[in-house]
Amino acid sequence: MKPLESTIGRMPLSLPVLTPVKAPTATHCPYCALQCGMNVAVEAPEQGPDGTVTITPRQDIPANAGGLCQKGWTAGELLTGGQRLTTPLLHGEPVGWDEALDFVAGRIRAVQAEHGPDGVAVFGGGGLTNEKAYLLGKFARTVLRTSQIDYNGRFCMSSAAAASNRAFGMDRGLPFPITDLAGADAVLLAGGNMAETMPPFVRHLSAMRESGGQLIVIDPRVTATARQADLHLQPAPGTDLALALGLLHLVITEGHVDEDYVAARTNGFDAVRTSVAAWWPERVERLTGVPVSLMRRAVAVLGRARRAAVLTGRGAEQHAKGTDTVTAFINLALALGLPGRPGSGYGCVTGQGNGQGGREHGQKADQLPGYRKIDDPAAREHVARVWGVDPDDLPGPGRSAYELLDALGTEAGPRALLLFGSNPVVSAPRAGHVTERLNSLDLLVVSDLVLSETAALADVVFPTTQWAEEGGTMTNLEGRVLLRRRALAAPPEVRSDLEIIQALAVRLGAPASLDPVRAFPTEPREVFDELRRASAGGIADYAGITYERIAAETGVFWPCPDTGHPGTPRPFLDRFATPDGRARFVPVEHRPPGEDIDEEYPLYLTTGRVLAHYQSGAQTRRIAALNAVVAETFVEVHPDLAERLEVSAGQMLRVVSRRGETEGVVKINPAIRADTVFMPFHWAGANLLTNPELDPVSRMPEFKVCAVRVERVG
Ligand SMILES: Nc1nc2c(c(=O)[nH]1)N[C@H]1C(S)=C(S)[C@@H](COP(=O)(O)OP(=O)(O)OC[C@H]3O[C@@H](n4cnc5c(=O)[nH]c(N)nc54)[C@H](O)[C@@H]3O)O[C@H]1N2
Ligand SMILES: Nc1nc2c(c(=O)[nH]1)N[C@H]1C(S)=C(S)[C@@H](COP(=O)(O)OP(=O)(O)OC[C@H]3O[C@@H](n4cnc5c(=O)[nH]c(N)nc54)[C@H](O)[C@@H]3O)O[C@H]1N2
Ligand code: SF4
Ligand SMILES: [Mo]
Numbered sequence: 001m002k003p004l005e006s007t008i009g010r011m012p013l014s015l016p017v018l019t020p021v022k023a024p025t026a027t028h029c030p031y032c033a034l035q036c037g038m039n040v041a042v043e044a045p046e047q048g049p050d051g052t053v054t055i056t057p058r059q060d061i062p063a064n065a066g067g068l069c070q071k072g073w074t075a076g077e078l079l080t081g082g083q084r085l086t087t088p089l090l091h092g093e094p095v096g097w098d099e100a101l102d103f104v105a106g107r108i109r110a111v112q113a114e115h116g117p118d119g120v121a122v123f124g125g126g127g128l129t130n131e132k133a134y135l136l137g138k139f140a141r142t143v144l145r146t147s148q149i150d151y152n153g154r155f156c157m158s159s160a161a162a163a164s165n166r167a168f169g170m171d172r173g174l175p176f177p178i179t180d181l182a183g184a185d186a187v188l189l190a191g192g193n194m195a196e197t198m199p200p201f202v203r204h205l206s207a208m209r210e211s212g213g214q215l216i217v218i219d220p221r222v223t224a225t226a227r228q229a230d231l232h233l234q235p236a237p238g239t240d241l242a243l244a245l246g247l248l249h250l251v252i253t254e255g256h257v258d259e260d261y262v263a264a265r266t267n268g269f270d271a272v273r274t275s276v277a278a279w280w281p282e283r284v285e286r287l288t289g290v291p292v293s294l295m296r297r298a299v300a301v302l303g304r305a306r307r308a309a310v311l312t313g314r315g316a317e318q319h320a321k322g323t324d325t326v327t328a329f330i331n332l333a334l335a336l337g338l339p340g341r342p343g344s345g346y347g348c349v350t351g352q353g354n355g356q357g358g359r360e361h362g363q364k365a366d367q368l369p370g371y372r373k374i375d376d377p378a379a380r381e382h383v384a385r386v387w388g389v390d391p392d393d394l395p396g397p398g399r400s401a402y403e404l405l406d407a408l409g410t411e412a413g414p415r416a417l418l419l420f421g422s423n424p425v426v427s428a429p430r431a432g433h434v435t436e437r438l439n440s441l442d443l444l445v446v447s448d449l450v451l452s453e454t455a456a457l458a459d460v461v462f463p464t465t466q467w468a469e470e471g472g473t474m475t476n477l478e479g480r481v482l483l484r485r486r487a488l489a490a491p492p493e494v495r496s497d498l499e500i501i502q503a504l505a506v507r508l509g510a511p512a513s514l515d516p517v518r519a520f521p522t523e524p525r526e527v528f529d530e531l532r533r534a535s536a537g538g539i540a541d542y543a544g545i546t547y548e549r550i551a552a553e554t555g556v557f558w559p560c561p562d563t564g565h566p567g568t569p570r571p572f573l574d575r576f577a578t579p580d581g582r583a584r585f586v587p588v589e590h591r592p593p594g595e596d597i598d599e600e601y602p603l604y605l606t607t608g609r610v611l612a613h614y615q616s617g618a619q620t621r622r623i624a625a626l627n628a629v630v631a632e633t634f635v636e637v638h639p640d641l642a643e644r645l646e647v648s649a650g651q652m653l654r655v656v657s658r659r660g661e662t663e664g665v666v667k668i669n670p671a672i673r674a675d676t677v678f679m680p681f682h683w684a685g686a687n688l689l690t691n692p693e694l695d696p697v698s699r700m701p702e703f704k705v706c707a708v709r710v711e712r713v714g
Pocket of ligand 4: 155156351
């Protein structure tokens with residue numbers, strides 16, 4: 001492994017040559033799950049970096065209908081600048097593809113000869129197209145035959161997914177079109193800050209408010225979204241579960257339960273009714289800090305609403321009790337009779353570009369394509385038949401994302417890692433420890449478009465194509481399958497992830513029954529046609545979706561079992577996806593965070609996002625216009641805390657947790673709780689502090705709350 005400095009200094013500086021495919025091309029933003037539609041126009045000179053890419057919003061995609069955020073507007077900058085990778089790197093040195101691929105294949109063979117198939121692990125991402133996610137899972141299970149594959153979605157919406165599966169038998173982020181929100185009388189948003197994380201989303205909430213609907217936001221901070229709310233409930237971080245129990249208690253005592261709906265469409269309400277009896281409002285106020293009067297007003301708004309939605313974001317979900325917290329919000333929605341009613345429901349606001357599709361097609365440790373379970377014999381049989389392998393040869397479930405990273409290089413853990421589409425050195429919890437684990441590997445291979453902090457540690461880096469240089473499908477937060485289209489050619493020495501997977505399969509040799517070239521196609525459409533067959537009959541059934549239909553119909557909602565089927569915008573209207581068609585109430589209990597504050601670490605740290613930057617920042621920190629907005633990490637503190645520490649805005653603050661320490665510029669904000677500090681995770685630092693305690697069901701780490709102390713620097 002090479003230290004960061006030695007590889008960065010030798011980044012290849014050759015610049016891409018732009019060749020127009022067709023301009024403008026209708027495609028979608030490379031970043032978040034809103035998947036805003038955009039037109040990409042390319043003006044391409046024969047040579048050099050002077051080509052310009054112009055991005056304008058599409059009007060025909062309902063999620064953004066003419067809007068984009070600043071990340072979308074500036075997304076073209078990484079296509080043309082000198083910031084991207086343009087040749088493979090071997091120990092930091094530019095090399096040819098054959099040399100890099102041969103090296104990787106040789107090392108994989110050596111590691112597996114010594115440590116068995118599970119000696120090699122794969123880590124994927126929710127930003128990968130459906131085709132990439134699918135082929136990566138197939139490659140891991142059939143060529144590497146490893147059980148050790150998981151992805152960054154585990155850090156994202158996995159708690160909401162687990163809770164939705166438990167309650168509805170299906171996890172489709174929003175089980176209704178986003179435009180339904182405009183017609184609601186009330187929306188309760190727990191732990192989401194759409195004004196910064198999905199600005200065009202706010203149009204749908206504003207449309208609701210303009211026609212008399214009310215927005216209720218639950219967030220410990222007064223965010224840009226909370227400022228637009230009719231009611232803002234500001235609980236202590238990590239106390240949403242108690243708050244949701246308290247709200248349901250009030251729904252029951254104030255007579256707002258939709259008894260007919262509960263009787264006709266659900267099971268298990270009696271146990272939940274009993275379990276929330278002890279969560280009277282005064283007790284909840286003591287625990288959460290939310291005044292009883294505000295809880296009552298929120299319940300009155302929800303109880304009055306004819307149509308309403310309950311939504312959760314990462315703020316409520318990224319906790320060691322995230323699955324139970326989301327379950328408590330789903331119980332609330334069910335008691336009010338919302339899920340499966342036209343214009344109403346519960347939804348998780350999915351985050352990454354393909355956060356929805358990325359969790360359906362088999363890059364998850366416990367999963368096969370079509371949202372099938374890898375330990376289900378019928379699922380194994382079906383998928384093995386499509387793949388042309390023996391079901392007994394498919395590995396079983398592997399480790400979840402953090403557990404996988406934590407095991408790397410250990411006696412029992414994998415010795416090699418292939419990583420596609422994630423930057424865990426910045427984004428994983430307890431990132432200092434994760435970096436040590438990555439450094440202890442015999443082989444680290446990273447496929448990326450830029451030299452991310454994680455790529456900088458790799459033995460081999462593969463430079464990969466970006467969104468506007470490739471085709472494929474992305475499934476947005478509504479479950480609508482969309483087409484990513486190629487607007488320009490990639491630089492000559494850059495290959496797509498599909499090409500990289502095929503090249504490795506050819507070198508490693510697929511099982512005897514497979515021809516690696518045909519089993520791992522590089523044309524996205526060919527991969528998609530196989531994915532359709534692999535998903536057929538599964539929960540996330542894409543069998544009837546074709547590229548032609550997506551283009552003609554501005555997206556198709558899954559499940560869509562055959563080409564004559566219209567797709568399913570609202571899957572729960574008649575029945576839920578459970579065996580008896582009824583939704584399940586599940587009793588849950590509040591518990592404190594994995595790590596509570598004490599004398600030594602007296603403050604809560606919570607982490608999240610700012611508008612101008614995306615995720616680990618690997619892409620957006622390389623875009624000048626976005627760095628001009630926010631250039632460095634910061635620590636948001638209440639004025640009272642700043643006064644006690646004798647710091648003022650712009651000075652440096654050290655933040656220390658049981659796992660590590662970091663520094664950030666002081667930002668004073670009277671709208672944060674005085675017992676809480678906030679840091680964005682777009683720069684290395686915040687995650688040196690975070691607590692990797694995992695949710696027992698979803699294996700989601702506790703990103704949103706840990707105990708810290710802060711000190712003035714100098
Ligand atoms: N600008 C930008 N947009 C993005 C992304 C990005 O990195 N940058 N990433 C995309 C992705 S992958 C995702 S997952 C989404 C995430 O979208 P959001 O869920 O909106 O994002 P976060 O900022 O992580 O968290 C939302 C809010 O949770 C609050 N919060 C913190 N702790 C708690 C708590 O205990 N309870 C409650 N109720 N709230 C709490 C925070 O104050 C924050 O305002 O954004 C997507 N869009
Ligand atoms: N403290 C804290 N930590 C968090 C969170 C939080 O709220 N707080 N949020 C968590 C959440 S919700 C998420 S989703 C994760 C995300 O964190 P990461 O998984 O690190 O996500 P990105 O920064 O998007 O990393 C994607 C990487 O893949 C590259 N890339 C983009 N597209 C492609 C592609 O098509 N192919 C390949 N090969 N590479 C590509 C990008 O350049 C980038 O380096 O972070 C989590 N970490
Ligand atoms: S909201 Fe999301 S999809 Fe839309 S432009 Fe911004 S980052 Fe891109
Ligand atoms: Mo995410």
